[in-house]
Amino acid sequence: xxxxxxxxxxxxxxxxxxxxxxxxxxxxxxxxxxxxxxxxxxxxxxxxxxxxxxxxxxxxxxxxxxxxxxxxxxxxxxxxxxxxxxxxxxxxxxxxxxxxxxxxxxxxxxxxxxxxxxxxxxxxxxxxxxxxxxxxxxxxxxxxxxxxxxxxxxxxxxxxxxxxxxxxxxxxxxxxxxxxxxxxxxxxxxxxxxxxxxxxxxxxxxxxxxxxxxxxxxxxxxxxxxxxxxxxxxxxxxxxxxxxxxxxxxxxxxxxxxxxxxxxxxxxxxxxxxxxxxxxxxxxxxxxxxxxxxxxxxxxxxxxxxxxxxxxxxxxxxxxxxxxxxxxxxxxxxxxxxxxxxxxxxxxxxxxxxxxxxxxxxxxxxxxxxxxxxxxxxxxxxxxxxxxxxxxxxxxxxxxxxxxxxxxxxxxxxxxxxxxxxxxxxxxxxxxxxxxxxxxxxxxxxxxxxxxxxxxxxxxxxxxxxxxxxxxxxxxxxxxxxxxxxxxx
Numbered sequence: 001x002x003x004x005x006x007x008x009x010x011x012x013x014x015x016x017x018x019x020x021x022x023x024x025x026x027x028x029x030x031x032x033x034x035x036x037x038x039x040x041x042x043x044x045x046x047x048x049x050x051x052x053x054x055x056x057x058x059x060x061x062x063x064x065x066x067x068x069x070x071x072x073x074x075x076x077x078x079x080x081x082x083x084x085x086x087x088x089x090x091x092x093x094x095x096x097x098x099x100x101x102x103x104x105x106x107x108x109x110x111x112x113x114x115x116x117x118x119x120x121x122x123x124x125x126x127x128x129x130x131x132x133x134x135x136x137x138x139x140x141x142x143x144x145x146x147x148x149x150x151x152x153x154x155x156x157x158x159x160x161x162x163x164x165x166x167x168x169x170x171x172x173x174x175x176x177x178x179x180x181x182x183x184x185x186x187x188x189x190x191x192x193x194x195x196x197x198x199x200x201x202x203x204x205x206x207x208x209x210x211x212x213x214x215x216x217x218x219x220x221x222x223x224x225x226x227x228x229x230x231x232x233x234x235x236x237x238x239x240x241x242x243x244x245x246x247x248x249x250x251x252x253x254x255x256x257x258x259x260x261x262x263x264x265x266x267x268x269x270x271x272x273x274x275x276x277x278x279x280x281x282x283x284x285x286x287x288x289x290x291x292x293x294x295x296x297x298x299x300x301x302x303x304x305x306x307x308x309x310x311x312x313x314x315x316x317x318x319x320x321x322x323x324x325x326x327x328x329x330x331x332x333x334x335x336x337x338x339x340x341x342x343x344x345x346x347x348x349x350x351x352x353x354x355x356x357x358x359x360x361x362x363x364x365x366x367x368x369x370x371x372x373x374x375x376x377x378x379x380x381x382x383x384x385x386x387x388x389x390x391x392x393x394x395x396x397x398x399x400x401x402x403x404x405x406x407x408x409x410x411x412x413x414x415x416x417x418x419x420x421x422x423x424x425x426x427x428x429x430x431x432x433x434x435x436x437x438x439x440x441x442x443x444x445x446x447x448x449x450x451x452x453x454x455x456x457x458x459x460x461x462x463x464x465x466x467x468x469x470x471x472x473x474x475x476x477x478x479x480x481x482x483x484x485x486x487x488x489x
Contacts, residue, residue, distance in 0.1 A: 034178055034229060036192065044192070045135070046109045047182040048133055049104070049107075049132040049187075051103075054099070054125065099128065104220050105123075105221075106221055108165050109164040110165060110167065110263075113160055114139075114159045116157060117152065117153070117155075118155060119222045120146040122153065129143060129155060131157050145265075145266030145269075147271075147272045150207060153223075153266070165233040168228055170256055173234055177229075178228075178229055179195065179196065179213055180193065180215065181251075182224055184221070185217070185218035185219065187220055191221075193217070195213050196213060199211075199212040203334050207337075207338060208338070209255070212252055214249055215237075215251055217251035218246055222238060223237070234253075234255070234256050235254055235256055236256065237251060238253060239251070240252070273345055273368055274342070275344065275367070277311040278306035278308075280476065284301050284333075285481060287468075288466075288479045292445055292479070293357045298323070298332070300321065300333035301321050302318055302319065302353075310364050315362050317355065318441075318472070318477040319355075321353060322351050323359065325351055326343075343366045345366055346366065347365075348365055349366050396424065396429075398461060398485060400428040400430055401424075401429050401440070402423045403422055404420065404421055405420060406418075406439070419439050419441045428482050438471050438473050439473070440454065440472075441472055441477065442469070443468070443470075463483070463485070468481055
C-alpha cells in the first residue's frame with residue numbers, strides 16, 4: 001500500500017536559530033479545492049447528449065455487397081484464411097432506408113423553449129439528430145443551421161420549460177480560473193471533468209481566438225459547455241491538442257460570445273454572413289517595424305490587394321500597416337481577419353494605417369465574404385529579415401541590388417508610377433531570398449522613383465541600422481529588413 005504524505009504550512013515551520021533569519025517569505029495559506037457537486041447539480045440538467053444517424057442508400061448497399069463478395073473471394077482463395085488487415089465477412093448487409101448510428105456528441109440548452117447549441121462537426125452529414133436530456137427524455141431535433149467555419153450549430157427541439165444555461169462573459173474570465181466541462185465522452189453521458197483556464201485568445205485558426213484549458217475533453221465531449229464557478233457557460237468545447245487521438249492535457253473551447261453571435265444569425269436565416277476586404281496580410285518583424293518608424297511590431301501589413309475589391313476601392317495600398325480597425329487596436333495580424341469577418345457586409349469601416357512614416361485613415365465599404373473564401377488571407381509567416389552578410393560584388397549597391405529602371409510598358413502593366421526592377425542580387429539581398437525580377441517600390445517609407453535615386457538613397461543609409469524595402473513579386477508585396485553591408489571597391 002502506498003501511503004500519502006500531506007504537509008501543511010504549519011508542519012513546515014522551522015525552529016528559529018539565533019542570528020539567522022529565514023531566507024524565504026512565508027507563502028500565503030492555500031484555500032481548499034472547490035467542491036463542484038452543488039454546481040453540477042444545478043447546471044447538469046441543461047446539458048444534453050446528441051446522437052446522430054444516417055439512412056442507408058442503395059449506393060451504400062451496393063458498395064457493401066461488393067465488399068462482402070470480395071471478402072468471400074479472398075476467403076476461398078486463401079483457403080479459409082482472410083489475410084491480415086482484411087475485415088471478416090459481414091453476414092448481415094444493410095437495406096436501403098435503414099437508419100444507422102453515425103456519431104455521438106454533446107450540447108446544451110440555451111433557452112427554455114428548446115434551442116440547443118453544439119458543434120457543427122457533431123451534426124455534419126447527419127440525416128437525423130436526437131437530443132437526450134438527463135431525465136432520459138429524447139427528442140428529434142431540427143438543425144436550424146450549422147457554420148463549419150466557426151464550428152457552431154443551432155438545434156431546435158419541440159419542448160418548453162426546459163432547464164437552460166446562463167451565458168457568461170468569457171472576456172471577464174481569468175487564466176488560472178477553475179472551470180468544468182460536462183458531456184458524453186465515449187458516449188458516457190453526463191460526465192463531469194474539471195480544470196483551469198490555461199490561456200485565452202489562443203490562435204489556432206483564422207476565425208476565433210479559443211479558450212485553452214486543461215479540462216479533460218475526449219471524443220463525445222464536442223459541443224458540450226465549458227462552465228465557470230458561477231454556473232455560466234463561457235465556451236463550447238470543440239478541439240483537443242493530441243498526438244494519440246485522445247486527451248493529452250490541452251483542450252480548446254469556442255468563446256460563448258463569439259458562438260452566440262453566430263447562433264443568432266443561424267436562428268434568423270440559417271446561415272452566417274461575414275465581411276470581406278479582399279486583401280492578404282502578413283506579420284511584421286521588429287526590424288521592419290523599426291525601419292518604418294513604428295514603436296513596435298503590432299498591426300498587419302497589407303501584402304496584396306485584389307483588383308476591384310472593397311480595399312482597392314477604398315484606397316488601401318500594398319505596404320500599408322493596419323494599426324486600428326474601427327478604433328480597435330490590431331494587436332496581431334490575425335486580429336484584423338477576425339474583425340473584418342465580424343463586420344456586417346455593406347457597412348463602413350475606418351482603418352488607421354501607417355503609410356510613409358505617418359498614420360493615415362482609410363474608409364472602406366466592407367463586402368460580403370464567400371463562405372469558402374478567406375477574408376484576409378495570410379502571407380505566410382513573418383516578413384523577410386536579414387541582419388547582414390558578405391559585401392556585395394562590384395556593381396551592386398550596399399543592400400546587394402543591381403537594379404534598372406522600369407519601362408513605361410512595365411509600369412502600366414504593374415499599375416505603378418515608379419519603382420525599379422532587380423537585375424541581380426549579391427550579399428545581403430541574395431541571403432534574404434531576393435532575386436532577379438523582383439520589383440522594389442519603397443525604401444524606408446519613401447517611394448523609389450528610378451535606379452539613380454534608389455542607389456543614391458542606399459548610399460546614404462546608416463550601416464548600423466536595418467532598412468525596410470518594399471518588394472513586389474508577382475501580385476504580392478512585402479517589406480524586407482536589410483542591413484547595409486560595405487560596398488566592395
